[in-house]
Amino acid sequence: MLTELEQQALWISLQVAGSALAIIVVPGILVAWLLARHEFPGKALLDGIVHLPLVLPPVVVGYLLLVVMGRRGVIGSWLLETFGISLPFTWQGAALAGGVMAFPLLVRAVRLSLEAVDPKLEAAARTLGATRLRVFITITLPLALPGVITGGVLAFARALSEFGATITFASNIPGETRTLPLALYSTIQTPGMEGAAARLCAISVAVAMASLVVSEWLARRTRRRMAGRDTGL
Amino acid sequence: MLTELEQQALWISLQVAGSALAIIVVPGILVAWLLARHEFPGKALLDGIVHLPLVLPPVVVGYLLLVVMGRRGVIGSWLLETFGISLPFTWQGAALAGGVMAFPLLVRAVRLSLEAVDPKLEAAARTLGATRLRVFITITLPLALPGVITGGVLAFARALSEFGATITFASNIPGETRTLPLALYSTIQTPGMEGAAARLCAISVAVAMASLVVSEWLARRTRRRMAGRDTGL
Amino acid sequence: ADSVDVYAAASLTDVMNALVEQYEENHDVDLVPVYASSSTLARQIGEGAPADVYLSANVKWMDWLQDQGGVVVSQRHNLLRNRLALIAPDDTDIPSFTPDAEHPLVDYLEDGERVSVGDPAHVPAGIYAKQAFESTGQWQTLEPRLARGSDVRAALALVERGETPLGVVYATDAQASDGVKQLGLFPADSHDPIIYPAALIGEHPGDAAGAFLDWLSSDAARETFEQYGFEMAND
Amino acid sequence: MLELRIDHRQGDFHLDVDIRAPEQGVTALFGHSGSGKTSLLRMLAGLDRPDDGHIRLGERTYVDTRQRLFVPPHRRRLGVVFQEARLFPHYRVRGNLTYARRLTGGEAFDRVVSLLGIEPLLARMPDALSGGEARRVAIGRALLAEPDMLLLDEPLTGLDGARKRELLDYILRLTREIELPILFISHDTQELMAIAERLVLLDSGRVVADGELDELLGRAELAPWLGGFEASTPISARVEAHDERYHATRLALDDGQLMTLPRIDHAPGERVRLRIRRRDVALAREMPSQSSFRNRLRATVEQLDDGEPGMVEVSLRLAGQRLLSRITLEASEALALSPGDDVIALIRSASLAGSAG
Amino acid sequence: MLELRIDHRQGDFHLDVDIRAPEQGVTALFGHSGSGKTSLLRMLAGLDRPDDGHIRLGERTYVDTRQRLFVPPHRRRLGVVFQEARLFPHYRVRGNLTYARRLTGGEAFDRVVSLLGIEPLLARMPDALSGGEARRVAIGRALLAEPDMLLLDEPLTGLDGARKRELLDYILRLTREIELPILFISHDTQELMAIAERLVLLDSGRVVADGELDELLGRAELAPWLGGFEASTPISARVEAHDERYHATRLALDDGQLMTLPRIDHAPGERVRLRIRRRDVALAREMPSQSSFRNRLRATVEQLDDGEPGMVEVSLRLAGQRLLSRITLEASEALALSPGDDVIALIRSASLAGSAG
Numbered sequence A, B: 001m002l003t004e005l006e007q008q009a010l011w012i013s014l015q016v017a018g019s020a021l022a023i024i025v026v027p028g029i030l031v032a033w034l035l036a037r038h039e040f041p042g043k044a045l046l047d048g049i050v051h052l053p054l055v056l057p058p059v060v061v062g063y064l065l066l067v068v069m070g071r072r073g074v075i076g077s078w079l080l081e082t083f084g085i086s087l088p089f090t091w092q093g094a095a096l097a098g099g100v101m102a103f104p105l106l107v108r109a110v111r112l113s114l115e116a117v118d119p120k121l122e123a124a125a126r127t128l129g130a131t132r133l134r135v136f137i138t139i140t141l142p143l144a145l146p147g148v149i150t151g152g153v154l155a156f157a158r159a160l161s162e163f164g165a166t167i168t169f170a171s172n173i174p175g176e177t178r179t180l181p182l183a184l185y186s187t188i189q190t191p192g193m194e195g196a197a198a199r200l201c202a203i204s205v206a207v208a209m210a211s212l213v214v215s216e217w218l219a220r221r222t223r224r225r226m227a228g229r230d231t232g233l
Numbered sequence C: 001a002d003s004v005d006v007y008a009a010a011s012l013t014d015v016m017n018a019l020v021e022q023y024e025e026n027h028d029v030d031l032v033p034v035y036a037s038s039s040t041l042a043r044q045i046g047e048g049a050p051a052d053v054y055l056s057a058n059v060k061w062m063d064w065l066q067d068q069g070g071v072v073v074s075q076r077h078n079l080l081r082n083r084l085a086l087i088a089p090d091d092t093d094i095p096s097f098t099p100d101a102e103h104p105l106v107d108y109l110e111d112g113e114r115v116s117v118g119d120p121a122h123v124p125a126g127i128y129a130k131q132a133f134e135s136t137g138q139w140q141t142l143e144p145r146l147a148r149g150s151d152v153r154a155a156l157a158l159v160e161r162g163e164t165p166l167g168v169v170y171a172t173d174a175q176a177s178d179g180v181k182q183l184g185l186f187p188a189d190s191h192d193p194i195i196y197p198a199a200l201i202g203e204h205p206g207d208a209a210g211a212f213l214d215w216l217s218s219d220a221a222r223e224t225f226e227q228y229g230f231e232m233a234n235d
Numbered sequence D, E: 001m002l003e004l005r006i007d008h009r010q011g012d013f014h015l016d017v018d019i020r021a022p023e024q025g026v027t028a029l030f031g032h033s034g035s036g037k038t039s040l041l042r043m044l045a046g047l048d049r050p051d052d053g054h055i056r057l058g059e060r061t062y063v064d065t066r067q068r069l070f071v072p073p074h075r076r077r078l079g080v081v082f083q084e085a086r087l088f089p090h091y092r093v094r095g096n097l098t099y100a101r102r103l104t105g106g107e108a109f110d111r112v113v114s115l116l117g118i119e120p121l122l123a124r125m126p127d128a129l130s131g132g133e134a135r136r137v138a139i140g141r142a143l144l145a146e147p148d149m150l151l152l153d154e155p156l157t158g159l160d161g162a163r164k165r166e167l168l169d170y171i172l173r174l175t176r177e178i179e180l181p182i183l184f185i186s187h188d189t190q191e192l193m194a195i196a197e198r199l200v201l202l203d204s205g206r207v208v209a210d211g212e213l214d215e216l217l218g219r220a221e222l223a224p225w226l227g228g229f230e231a232s233t234p235i236s237a238r239v240e241a242h243d244e245r246y247h248a249t250r251l252a253l254d255d256g257q258l259m260t261l262p263r264i265d266h267a268p269g270e271r272v273r274l275r276i277r278r279r280d281v282a283l284a285r286e287m288p289s290q291s292s293f294r295n296r297l298r299a300t301v302e303q304l305d306d307g308e309p310g311m312v313e314v315s316l317r318l319a320g321q322r323l324l325s326r327i328t329l330e331a332s333e334a335l336a337l338s339p340g341d342d343v344i345a346l347i348r349s350a351s352l353a354g355s356a357g
C-alpha cells in the first residue's frame, strides 16, 4: 500500500517524534513545576527561554541549534570532543529539533494543569508525612495528568510536523532525517507531484489522528476513573 | 532605533497576530467547550480537523489554504463573487493563516481548563436558575480563564512566528504581508546579512517576551483574586 | 505613482533590493519586491497573486506557469546566468581546484563528512549539482553523503558553520558570503545552463512593469547584476 | 403534594423509594450515612435522572421517565444547600449571594445577610472564609434565590449553637409565613426535633418509615434508627397564665391539671404543644411532698414495653393524651407497675425549657 | 506540654493566642464560627507560618519565628482531619487510607476500617462516596498515619448518631491506651462533653478561657459562650457490682452511699467519673417512697446562685464532692432551701445512660 519511500519517511517520523517526546517529557514537567509552583530569581528569564522556540520562525531555531549544537557550537564541539557525538545530519538531531520546537507546548499545557491542582490536597498530603517531592509525584502530577497528556499530544504532533528547524539543523537525508514533512515538502516543491504530495499528506494526517485517538482514550480513562457525581450535567 | 522596514514588519506582525487571535478566540472557546463538555456524532472528526494545522507542515497548510481560499478555491471563489473579497496576498490572509495555525493551540489549552472546572459548581449554578449558557459564561469560562489566557498567549506567539503557511498563502509582500518572520527569512536568504537577521530576531523575541509578561500578569491577577489558604505551601 | 509587484526568486533577494533602490531613484514608480522560492511564487501566481513581473531561478517553474491555463505570461526571456561553485569554510585547508571528473569530491571528505547541497529533489541549485555529479561520474558515491538543505541558503549555512567541509551553491552565494571560500567553479558544461527567466504576468501588464522589465536588461542594471556575481543571459 | 417515585441504581447502590409528602412544612430525610438521602435530594433538584420513576411538586411534573419528561434544574426553582458549601470561588460573597439575581438588595437581602451574620464578609472572596462562614453564605445564596421549595443537605453543620438556633427559627418562620416547603437532611436529632414535622426514614435506599415525626418516634420497631432521638412525646395544653415573679408559665391540661414550665411567649388561652422527653418523666405511686418537682400529674398506666436492656417504656394516659416515660426495669419492678395502675408522673419544670412550640 | 504562642494577621483577622496544654488527653477548641479555630490548627499542622510566635510539642519545637525555625508539615507527624474531607480523588479509598504508608494492612488497619464501617468502600473512588462516607475515610486516613498527635477539625459532622458515639469512644480509647494527645474542634456541645477534658475558648482570635472543661462550665461569666452546654458536674465513684438481671451497675460513693446506673463496662473496684447534668438533679426534703428514682442521695446545700431568669443553681456537697442542681426559683422557695440544709438529691438512673467515662 505504501511505497518504500513513504514507509521509510513514516518510520523515521515516528521514531523522531517519539524520541523528541521522550527526551522532553521529564524536563518539560520539571520546568512546568518550577514555573507553576515556585518563585525564584530568573523565573521570568526561564519562562522566556522556554517560549523562544514558539515565537521564532522554525528555520531560525534550526539555525540557532546549528550555532549551539553544531560541531563548532559551544555544546556541539564539547559533545564531539568528549563523546564523539555529532547531532546534525542524524535522526537524533532531528529528534532534538523536534523536541525543542515542541517543548513550549508541553510545558504550557502541563503548567496549566499543575496550576489547576487544588493546593488543599497537597496540604493534606503534607500532613500525612509526604515530602514535597512525594506530594508532587503522588498527588500533583497524577491530578495534572490530563495536562500531561494534552501536552504530550501537542508535543508529539508538533514534533511530527516539524519542518523548518529539522531541515536546517538535521538536513534532509533520506533514510536518516527525511521525515514525512520533509518528504512532503520535497514533493510539493516539484511541479506535477501533487499526487505524491496528497498521499504523504494523508499519511501524516492518519498518524496524527491515530495519536489523537490514543490520547483521547487515555485522557478519558483518567477522567472516568475519578468521575463521580455532577459529571453528566 | 528601528529601521523603517523593521518598524513596518513589526507593525504588520502585531496587526496580523492580533487579528489572528481576535478571529479565533470566540470560535476557539466554543469548539473547546463542545469538545470538553458535549458528546455528539462527529466529535472525533471535529477534534481531528482542529488538530490538522498542528500536524501538517505549515507550508502544506498554506498550500491547502491557497487551494480552498484562493480565487479558484471553493470558498475563495465564493467569497470573491459574493463580497468581492480576496484573502490571499493580503494581511487579512496572513491573519487567517496565522489564526489557522494557532487554532489548535488555543482550543487545546482552553479545553484543558474547561475540563478542570469543577462540575459541582456548575451544578450549584444550575439549581440557582442559571441556564446552560449562563453557567458557561458566568461560571465555567471565568474559572477556565487561566486556560484562555494560556491559549491566547500560545496562539498569539504562534501567529507571531508563523512563516510557512503565511509565505505560501499570503506571500511575502512588503508593507502588506511581510511580517517579522518573513522579513527575517528575506534577510537570512542573503549571505552577509547576519546583522540584520539578528536585529529582526531580537525584535521578535522582544515582542514575544512582552506578550508573555502581559499574559503572566493577567494570569497572576486572576489567580491571586481567588487565592485563599493553602496556596503558599 | 504606479506600483509594480516584482516576484523574484529568493536567491535574488540582495541584488533585487539594490536594483529596486537604484530604479526608484530615477523613476516615478513604486516597486514592490516579493521574495520566496521560485516554486512558491509560481504557485501563487497560478492562484492569482497580483504579480506584474516574475523572475524565476530556473526554467522549469516558468514553464510550469505558462502551462497553467488562466495566467498570461508575456515577454518571457532569459535574463541572467549563474555558475555553480564548490565552496568550503573559509578556514579550510583544501586548496582551490576545479571540481571536474579528475577531482572526485570524496577524496576531500573524511569519514562521516558530507557535502551540503540544495535538495536535488526540488531545489534548483541541488538539481544542477546532481547533474554536475552525474556528468562527472560521482553521483553514485556522493548521493549517500549529501546534506540536503531546503534551499541554497541552507546549504551555504552548513558550510559557513563548518558542519560540512564542502558545499555546492551558486557562485553568487559564494561571493556574497564572508564565511566561505570558493574552491572552484563546476565546468559550465557539466550541468544545464543556470538560467533565470523573467516575464511579465497578466493579461494587461502595465507600462510601468514593462518598462522595469526592459530596464533590467539595460547597462545600468547589468553593472549591478555583475557586481553581485551574475552574468547577463542576453537572449 | 410532593411525589417522589424513584427506581435508580448507582454502582452497588439501589435507590427505590415512593414518597408522598405534603407541599408544606418541614419534611426531614433521616438515615444512616450512605442511606441515599443526598441521592434523593439530587433527583429532586434535577442533578441526576432516575432510571425510572416520576417526581412531582404540586401541579408541576419535574420528571416522568415514562413520558421522557425532564425539567432541567434551572427551571425547577428549588433552593439547594449542598452538603459542601460549593461557593463560586471567583465571585465575592456578595456575588455568590446574588447569583440567582432574584433578591439582590433591599430589605429582604439585608434581613438574610444580617440573620446569617455575614455583612462583614460581603466583599470577601470565598476562599478566605472559615468553614462556618462559607456555610452561612451557601444558605443565604439558596434563600435569596426565592425558591418554591428549599432542599437542605445538612445545612447547619459547622455552625455554632447560637447561630444554629437562630437559623432554625428563621427556617421555621419561612415555612410558616411564606409557606415554603422544606426538605431537610440532618443527622442531628435535636435539630430535627426542633424543626421537622414529618420524617422520611431511609435505609439502604429504601423508605423504612414515612410519617409524622411524633408518630414515628412512638413506634418501637423504629428504635434501631430513631434511638438516637431523645425520645419524647407531644402533649397539648392551654396557656393558663404567666407568673412573672417566677418567670414561669402555667398550662392547663384538658382535665384541669396544671403544669408549670419556664416562661414561654404565648398568650393565655392559646394552645401549645410540649415535647416531653421520656427520660424526663419519673413515676411515683404517691404524691411526694417537699420535692423540687413542679409537675406532679395524675396519670394511668396503659402499657409496659421492653426498651433497651434494663429499661422499660411506660405508656401513660394523661388527660386523654398519651405520655411516655422511660424507667429502669428495676424501678418498674419496685413500683410493681401494671396496666391500669394510677401513678404520679413527675416532670421537672427545669427540664421543660424550650420544649413548647 | 503543647505550647502555642502566636501573633498572626490574615486580612482583618488577628489571631493572638498563648496556650499551654498538657500533652495528653483531649483538648477542645471551642468558639463561634470565624473565631480562629481552624487558623490555629493550621499553624500547629504547619500549613501556615505565624507572623510571630512559637509552637512546641513536648521536646520538639515546630516553629520559632525568632530563631527562623519552621518544621515543615510532613515532619511533624500530626494526623489532621480537615473541616472538608480532602480525599485524594485519584486514589481509591484504600489508597487514601494507606497514603501515609504507616499502617497499610494487618490488624490495626482492619480495626480502623471496621470501626469506621468502610470495608465495602475500600475499592471505591472518593467521588462516589456519600458525605458521611467521605468523612469517615478522612478520619481513617489520619488515624492510620499513626501520628504523635491528632488534630481534628469538626471531624464528626455528617455522621449519624450511632457512628458518632462509636468514633467518640474509639478516640477516647486512643487518648488513654496509646496516650495520643488530641486537639478537637467542634461546635457540638454534647460531643465535647463526652470527649474533652480541657477546653480552649476562642473569640475573635483571642483566648477567652483555657482550662478544665468542668471548671470552665462552672464559671458564670463564660455563659455567653458555654450556655449551649448542658451544664453538668463530674462525680467520681467506685464500681461496686454489676446487676445483670437489671442490666445495671452499682457505684459506691466515698461515704458509702450507692448509686445505680445502666450497665457500664468497668470492672468492680475501678473508679469511674460520672457527668451528671444539672437539670437531671431534682431535690426533695424527705426520702420519697414508691418512686422510680433509683438514686436518692443525701447531700447538703452549700450555696444558692441565681441562674437564668426563674432558675436557681444549687451547689450541693455529696460525699465530699460537689454536685450542682438546677431547679426553678419557685421550687427553691417552696423547699425553702438555704445553705447548710440537708436534702435528698434525686437522680433518675435512666438519665445516667452514657454518663460514665
Ligand SMILES: Nc1ncnc2c1ncn2[C@@H]1O[C@H](COP(=O)(O)OP(=O)(O)OP(=O)(O)O)[C@@H](O)[C@H]1O
Pocket (backbone or CB within 6 Å): B228, B229, D127, D128, D129, D130, D131, D132, D133, D158, E010, E011, E012, E013, E031, E032, E033, E034, E035, E036, E037, E038, E039, E040, E083
Ligand atoms: N485568607 C484569609 N484572608 C482573610 N481572612 C481570612 C482568611 N482565612 C480566614 N480568614 C478569617 O479568619 C477568621 C478565622 O477563620 P477560621 O477558619 O480560623 O475560623 P474558625 O474558628 O475555624 O470558624 P468555623 O467554625 O466557621 O470553621 C475568619 O473570620 C475568617 O474569615
Ligand SMILES: Nc1ncnc2c1ncn2[C@@H]1O[C@H](COP(=O)(O)OP(=O)(O)OP(=O)(O)O)[C@@H](O)[C@H]1O
Pocket (backbone or CB within 6 Å): A228, A229, D010, D011, D012, D013, D031, D032, D033, D034, D035, D036, D037, D038, D039, D040, D083, E127, E128, E129, E130, E131, E132, E133, E158
Ligand atoms: N457515583 C456513585 N457510584 C456508586 N455509588 C455511589 C455513587 N454516589 C453515591 N453512591 C453510593 O450511594 C449511596 C447513597 O449515597 P448518598 O450520598 O445518597 O448518601 P447519604 O444518605 O446522603 O449519606 P451521608 O449522610 O453520608 O451524606 C452511598 O452508599 C454511596 O456510596
Ligand code: MOO
Pocket (backbone or CB within 6 Å): C009, C010, C011, C012, C036, C037, C038, C039, C057, C123, C124, C125, C151, C152
Ligand atoms: O529561492 Mo530559489 O527558487 O531556491 O532561487
Ligand SMILES: [Mg+2]
Pocket (backbone or CB within 6 Å): D037, D038, D039, D083, D153, E130, E131, E132
Ligand atoms: Mg449526603
Ligand SMILES: [Mg+2]
Pocket (backbone or CB within 6 Å): D130, D131, D132, E037, E038, E039, E083, E153
Ligand atoms: Mg474552621
